[in-house]
Amino acid sequence: MTRVIMARHLVAALATVLSLATPCARADEGIGPAPAGAPARGLDWTGTWEAAPSGTAPAQPGASFRNVVHTSVGGTAVRVRISNRLGTEPLRLGAVTVALREPGEPAGPDAVPGSMRAVTFAGARSAVVPPGTDLVGDPVRLRIPADADLLISVHTPGDPGPATYHRSAHQTNFLARDGDRTADERGTRYTTDLHSWYYLTGVDVLGAPAAGSVVTLGDSITDGTGSTPDTNRRWPDRLADRLSGLPPRQRLGVLNAGISGNRLLRAGSGPSALDRLDADVFSRAGVRTVIVMEGINDIKGTPEERNPRALEDAYRRIVTRAHALGIRVVGATMTPYGGHPAWTAAREAVRQEVNAFVREGGLFDAVADFDAAVRDPADPYRIRPAYDPGDHLHFDDAGMRAMADTVDLDTLVP
Template sequence: MAEVGRRDACRALTAVAGALALTMLGTAAAHGGPPAAPDRPGAPAAPGHWTGSWEAAASGTAAPLPGASIRNVVRTSVGGTAVRVRVSNRLGTLPLVLGAATVARQRPNAPKSPKAVSGTMRALTFGGRKKITVPAGRDVVSDPLPLNVPAAANLLVTLHTPGDSGPATYHRDALQTNFLALDGNRAAEVGGAGYRATTTSWYYVTGVDVLRPQAPGSVVALGDSLTDGSGSTPNANRRWPDRLAERLRALPPGRRQGVLNAGVAGNRLLREGRGPSASARFDADVLSRTGVRTLIVLEGVNDIKGTPDQTDPAALVAAYRELVRRAHARGIRVVGATITPFGGHGGHTAARERVRRAVNRLIRGGGVFDAVADFDAVVRDPSRPDRLRAAYDPGDHLHFNDAGMRALADSIDLMDLAGPAR
């Protein structure tokens, strides 16, 4: 093992000794049902606190890649001395067979490279096994693994799928270049020469936890494409949850919460759209995540502008209240974001604008969420409040460019992200 590998192992070996080997999170095959033992897969025997550092919510399925190695590039929000990885077959219909799985640090400042930092490549195990079968409708969490994981760094999580395991659970819109080796098990390849194809989706990997000395917990951002990052620059990590993580990293160590992006482009609050509805996937994408202290909800625009459209503001607010009830039952504080303008978009009508404004009035009026992030007020054009400011509009009059994403994140009061649910 290279010297850096020996140092990383020594830092965290004691912390992860005696950890639980494997947690199987029971979910409904299509909609992500109630999790088992959230927050505690692989709980360490020595002092330390597991925190969610990265998330990608399952958004649907893609064709399987039999015989391939899939190298997913994921970015941490906070760092630690050990790591564990969540692998999902939640939306699959057949058992998922993994022949090998690895994690490593990506070469710095090279988001489009499959190369790993020398000495950081580690084999992931599940219950002590390098090969595993994940039942349809389930997630698994890897054994804790000693590795020095920096904050704001890219990790390479590579999975080898030796055969056809049926529809692959994936996150379609990663806004990140990921890599494919189509000719066998190259999971442990450091140089990356075998990765000759790319994809802009994340396959099977839906979470990364890290072990930290402090326990400020994590923040989950539940949303649609506005949270998923549509409109922002690919391979640049400029979604508003990325910027929120940057702001939190500037705080004292005891307040540096991890940020988990549970956005799914096309997602709806009340109905299935792109993937399960926010209500249906809530347990899997929020409550099962590690160390969650705060939830930020930005959902509803696709319900208003979709087909069929939601014409009753009270129905959306009732759905918000139900999410808050479920979060409060787990001691999670909930921040609600107002729905942002989409005037000029093809789905906009005067009637839908009235629904949007009515929902926002109810959110601002209090009594729904523990706190409010008034995203609408931040990004709307003062002269035409049904539209986005031109400086934040990538051109489709719905999503946000990098400047708009930054404005959203910078408007969040960080004091609203701490403390218990009311």
């Protein structure tokens, strides 16, 4: 049964790429993503936000989901990517809308008055997304600021089967159980809080003052575990903050393709990193660079990967495929986890050997040495106490900032 499921996921990933990989991202030539590695220009699409599908949850027939997403770059128009990639039944979309989120303390499900826009699919308000695929909406004219919250609302009128979602959002989202509330500016009917993103896998903007986008491919550390929820303090968010201060020719949108529990070689929490490269990295809009931080769950997971060569070979495969598309690859070292229940001396030896390969093997276009940035000088097998939220594996807000500060911005755009 496991092999059948995995085979379906591989077919689904291929179907997603075929459905998205149109040859151009120009607003005057269709709605497909930009050619991989191509610099963004005035009429090009740039990825501003991403959530990689990690699994499925029970559907909520007849309900409306209001997803809150935070932009990394802005533009003059927007398009959304809806996913039924891991679903088993056709997903019927009754309505989808996009709006700017009304600021507040705390901010809730209310939209900025006058900003609500309907999303269409080939000109229609409703659409059906086959299982195993993503669907890209038509361009929506709405000026999108950088560093702002959007509301992407999705109504599912029937029972679509298991809902494709990103489980660990570290962001409060909202559910209205009583029908189509996607066009409601006031969010009073969104009475249930959610902590996952449902059906939504990406947001692109048109004409961003940027050179393209960078994808951060990783696990729970990249996903944001340990950071303060509802504050956008994951290390990719911090990286976006740093990039926002650069001139447009060096600025990039930041796409977070982290999945908690994700592994480099094996499926588990979502498809493996190798199996989701097409759907979560190469098919995204305007990708110039990918930062790879994967492997710790292979080392400490069940079954554990004891052979450093297997992880190194996987890195080679990622780099080879990315370079064939003109995409740069930054290798990130795996961070310490001494004190965590899964730590053993044998596993630590594997981590150290793989990290040495990342630093010294000459494979990557650049290296982000996260290990050196966050390890405790007094006990290098452990995280600095000031960065440790208490589980000895993930990072608090200060640790996330330290990781983002480690990335050499000059290496992201050649």
